[in-house]
Amino acid sequence: SQQGEEDPQALSIQEGENATMNCSYKTSINNLQWYRQNSGRGLVHLILIRSNEREKHSGRLRVTLDTSKKSSSLLITASRAADTASYFCATVVFGNEKLTFGTGTRLTIIP
């Protein structure tokens, strides 16, 4: 089974609206990271939240982490057309450095 699963698989919203994506995972983690992938490009690191943190902000991004529910959410406020991309959560467990990715959410911002 997958370590990370994003919900929803696809999301379309109007420009200016907020977009929320969720990620669930199965094992205890050291940290959880969110990445963005534009079509045909590599993954770009957005934000990292450690297991002892509950919320983190970076510009228009807000990430929450609930370790009791093994879930995280990524909120993008005031969306822009340039936010159109696939978003992935990735977890890192203690004693390791590899990223374990979820299946991703395809976000489309409609101008």
Next chain:
Amino acid sequence: EAGVTQFPSHSVIEKGQTVTLRCDPISGHDNLYWYRRVMGKEIKFLLHFVKESKQDESGMPNNRFLAERTGGTYSTLKVQPAELEDSGVYFCASSRSRGAVYEQYFGPGTRLTVT
């Protein structure tokens, strides 16, 4: 600074042939990772180099895959012989320091199609 680069960007080969993918990490990054995404599935870890040493190769699918990082700079990933299920996008990433809380910088990926 220049980002992680990968070559080629696309490769189409026939089943049974050999393909070698190359990754040039960001200069000064000792850590180099390979991941791949097969169609419709999640991105999966293949292996991790620290300089020229394999730190973790638990994700390598089988012995048809060989990764090297001679001299601790660029890395190659050879698939020999290629099978249909090897088709997918192969990503390389690098990071400066050891540890789970350091950002990994990804290359654009190599799209491999085995026919």
